[in-house]
Amino acid sequence: xxxxxxxxxxxxxxxxxxxxxxxxxxxxxxxxxxxxxxxxxxxxxxxxxxxxxxxxxxxxxxxxxxxxxxxxxxxxxxxxxxxxxxxxxxxxxxxxxxxxxxxxxxxxxxxxxxxxxxxxxxxxxxxxxxxxxxxxxxxxxxxxxxxxxxxxxxxxxxxxxxxxxxxxxxxxxxxxxxxxxxxxxxxxxxxxxxxxxxxxxxxxxxxxxxxxxxxxxxxxxxxxxxxxxxxxxxxxxxxxxxxxxxxxxxxxxxxxxxxxxxx
Amino acid sequence: xxxxxxxxxxxxxxxxxxxxxxxxxxxxxxxxxxxxxxxxxxxxxxxxxxxxxxxxxxxxxxxxxxxxxxxxxxxxxxxxxxxxxxxxxxxxxxxxxxxxxxxxxxxxxxxxxxxxxxxxxxxxxxxxxxxxxxxxxxxxxxxxxxxxxxxxxxxxxxxxxxxxxxxxxxxxxxxxxxxxxxxxxxxxxxxxxxxxxxxx
Numbered sequence: 001x002x003x004x005x006x007x008x009x010x011x012x013x014x015x016x017x018x019x020x021x022x023x024x025x026x027x028x029x030x031x032x033x034x035x036x037x038x039x040x041x042x043x044x045x046x047x048x049x050x051x052x053x054x055x056x057x058x059x060x061x062x063x064x065x066x067x068x069x070x071x072x073x074x075x076x077x078x079x080x081x082x083x084x085x086x087x088x089x090x091x092x093x094x095x096x097x098x099x100x101x102x103x104x105x106x107x108x109x110x111x112x113x114x115x116x117x118x119x120x121x122x123x124x125x126x127x128x129x130x131x132x133x134x135x136x137x138x139x140x141x142x143x144x145x146x147x148x149x150x151x152x153x154x155x156x157x158x159x160x161x162x163x164x165x166x167x168x169x170x171x172x173x174x175x176x177x178x179x180x181x182x183x184x185x186x187x188x189x190x191x192x193x194x195x196x197x198x199x200x201x202x203x204x205x206x207x208x209x210x211x212x213x214x215x216x217x218x219x220x221x222x223x224x225x226x227x228x229x230x231x232x233x234x235x236x237x238x239x240x241x242x243x244x245x246x247x248x249x250x251x252x253x254x255x256x257x258x259x260x261x262x263x
Numbered sequence: 264x265x266x267x268x269x270x271x272x273x274x275x276x277x278x279x280x281x282x283x284x285x286x287x288x289x290x291x292x293x294x295x296x297x298x299x300x301x302x303x304x305x306x307x308x309x310x311x312x313x314x315x316x317x318x319x320x321x322x323x324x325x326x327x328x329x330x331x332x333x334x335x336x337x338x339x340x341x342x343x344x345x346x347x348x349x350x351x352x353x354x355x356x357x358x359x360x361x362x363x364x365x366x367x368x369x370x371x372x373x374x375x376x377x378x379x380x381x382x383x384x385x386x387x388x389x390x391x392x393x394x395x396x397x398x399x400x401x402x403x404x405x406x407x408x409x410x411x412x413x414x415x416x417x418x419x420x421x422x423x424x425x426x427x428x429x430x431x432x433x434x435x436x437x438x439x440x441x442x443x444x445x446x447x448x449x450x451x452x453x454x455x456x457x458x459x460x461x462x463x
Contacts, residue, residue, distance in 0.1 A: 026379065031282075057440040063449030067412045092450045097412065100419035104378060107416075111379045256378035263423075 017076050020044065021090065023130055024067045025110035029055075036081065037065055038114060039073070042127040046117045049073075050081040064089050068097060068106045070131060091131075095138035104257055105143045109133050109150055111253040112243070116158055126157040136219050144232050149214050149222045151239045156215070160246055163187030164212050169196070176205050181238050183245035201241060207234050270296075322395070324371040324388050326353045336368055343367045348405040349392065349421065351375055351414065355407065367405070370395065375413040376420055384420060392421075396428055403431045410437045410452075 022039035025046075030036045033055045039047050054061040064071055064087035074086040096102045113130060117123070133150040137143055155161055166173055168187035180189045180200035188208065194200045203211075210231070214222050227235070240254055270292055277288035295303050320327045320334035327334035336342065336356075346367030350356060353371050372387040396404070404425055408414035422432055438456030439448055448456070 058443040060444065060447035062447070063452045064447070066449070066451075069449070089449045094451050094454065097415060097451065100416065100423060103412070103416055103419070107378050107412075114379070252381035253378040255381070256376075256383060259383060 017074060017085065019072065019074050021127075022047075022071055022073050023110070023127070023134070024065055024069050024071065025114050027065070027067055033059075035065070037084065040110075040113055040117070040127060040130060042124040043122060045121040045123055046114070046119050047075075048081050048119065049075055049084050050078065051084045051087075054084075061087050063092070066092075068093055068103070068110065068134065070134070091135070093134050093138055096134060101260060102137050102143060104253070104260055105137055105147055106134055108147065108251070108253040108257055109137075111251060112151070112154060115247055115251060116154075123157060126154065129153050129157060132219060136223070140223060142223065144236065145223055145225065145227070146219075148235050148239055149219060151243060152211065152214050155242075155246075160186060161215070162211075162242065164208060164215060167193055169193035174208070178205070179203050179208060181242065183242050201238055203238060204231070204234060206231055207238065210235060211238075319371075323369045324353075324373060324391065325356055325369060341366075345400060345402040346405065347392075347395070347401055347403070348407050350407050351409060351417070359407065367403075372408070372417070375408060375417040377413055378416075384424075387417075389421070389424070393424065396425065396430060401430055403433060406432065406434045410435070 020041045020043050022041045024037050025040050026038040028036040028038075030050060034050055034052050035054045037049050037051050039049060041047055051061045051065045053059050054065050061084060063069075065084060069089055070091040070093070071087045071089050073084055073088075075082040076085050077083075093106065096106050109130065113126070117126075129150065133146060136146045140146060152162075162181070163186060166188075167179075167190040168182060168185040169189055170193050172190055174188055174190060177191060179191065179202075180194035180197070181187075181203045182189045182194075182197050182200045184197065188203065189197055189200055210225060210227065213225065240251075243254075244250060273292045273295075274285070274288045277283050277291050278285050280288075283291070295306070316328050316330070317326060318329045318332065319325070320332060320337055322333045322337040325334050325336065331338075343366050346365075347370050348359065348365060348367055349370045349372060350359070351372055351374065356369055356371070359365055359369075370388065370392050372389065372392070374382060374387050376382060376384060376387070395401070404421075406418040406421055408418045408421075418434060425432055436459050437452065438459055439445070439452060445453070
């Protein structure tokens, strides 16, 4: 749903200013002291805004506009970019930022949001999913489950939810045997239909069961599942190859996560 | 449109510099035209020397002149070579030197880890840092990357690869800068300022 920032501003205080919650997903150095922020908001989706003077020591924005921060922001409409006039941290996800692996997981999550979304495309459930994923990353050591759960539900909110309950080609119910994930058709193929597809990805019975469970459960239930490393690796590969197929390119922060896993 | 080719070329060259638009470029060129020949020659010589005579120090990767390698800091025997301060850019060395409180040597990474842009440790001078640590009797590494998410990520990565070498690793203290306002400090900065509070 496209959000018109000029006509509908639930927290707007004056015509020129508006207030919104936001997660800072990326920053770009704009000048010696200014930075451009790419933020994700519940009301307007992804936005670009400029944080003037944010690099100055003692800036009031400073740490309140660092990536992976959930803030309450006051913005003023500008000609090219909206201008961040105030920012108050709601959650800085400090536990996440104190650990290399968890920081990298957080950066991967916001990289996915940035890669798949366009500006001014409102999607409040996606904002909630993002906040929940960052919260859960702060609380758990099993970040792989959080990442897979996020990927699955993230794709659902963007309209790419994979069909996991019946064959996407013949609609027949799936049998408890090794089936195949078709990136092209966005779901599972039964063994018979998989012959017609070029290079489908084999998916074990356990992997399919877990994906189905995660698709229909909340974080608390998803986190209770104990997964062996081999199965975890299979789930990671299928989800990440599906994401690469949808994006038609590599996700760079995904490559970084892989390097950290191997080192 | 400028009809004179040398003027057009110089305007175009100035226009490529950061913060210089076409109007400013034009003003600079006409200003130089009015100045004496020697002044323009000095500027031209300085520009040529910048690319011809400036290189990186083979030890710390700070900027140095090609006829002075290693750089003066690395050559200085008065300095403590058992302490290495790791910084992101050559320009970070100057403010540290201005404090007059650090007498060790440096290592310039030439960037930070940026996973979303595909910039990993391979693109930085991390391999060179590791070989420097393995070959020398270094006792302390001071991680002086910037206190932001990218600087922290880089520092955490360096800590991870240096830790097995058994070298003492320190990080520049973080907290409130002089002239800051408690009311506007973010949670992370304020938390770290509290944790690192000192006897007064």
